Amino acid sequence: MLKWVGILLILTGTGGLGLRMANELDLRIRELQTLQQIVLLLNGEIRHLHRPLPEAFRSAGERTGEPFRDFLLRTATDLEQRNGRSARLIWERNLKNCAGELHLTEPDLRALDELGGMLGCLDVKQQLGALAYYQENLNRALADAAEDAKNRKKLYRYLGILSGVAVVIFIL
8 A cells, every 4th residue: 555655656746847847838938928018018118108217117017927026126226226336237136136036048038138238228219229129039039938838848747757657667
């Protein structure tokens, strides 16, 4: 009886690991979609309402969910206070603090970091151009993530179960 409980626990654990890995792919897609919404919000705030970056970030943060909400609100507050720090440094520091909560890949984070550097030191026209450029890259990353998820989700689920079966066979 105890042997069967152990087998069930192994299969449940490895199957759950496979499901978790598949879920990570979906979380990345959701975060990329949220970034698309943030870019649209920032674009509207800057282009149509002529808001400075701290106000644009605050407004976007108030209309965005986690994990980006805190990032945008903290960045807005830090930009208002500055304390001798550049906008790029503020963005970079807040992104590093937030990166642990995100499911984005390293290239996704690098692109987001570059966006912050461009937004902080350009005029309005160039900021809008930087947002448009980032939006294009984001669309490409989202399409790649969707294709990657389509290909890998089933694989992760099967590997989770099959690795559990392999461990059970090895133990028996």
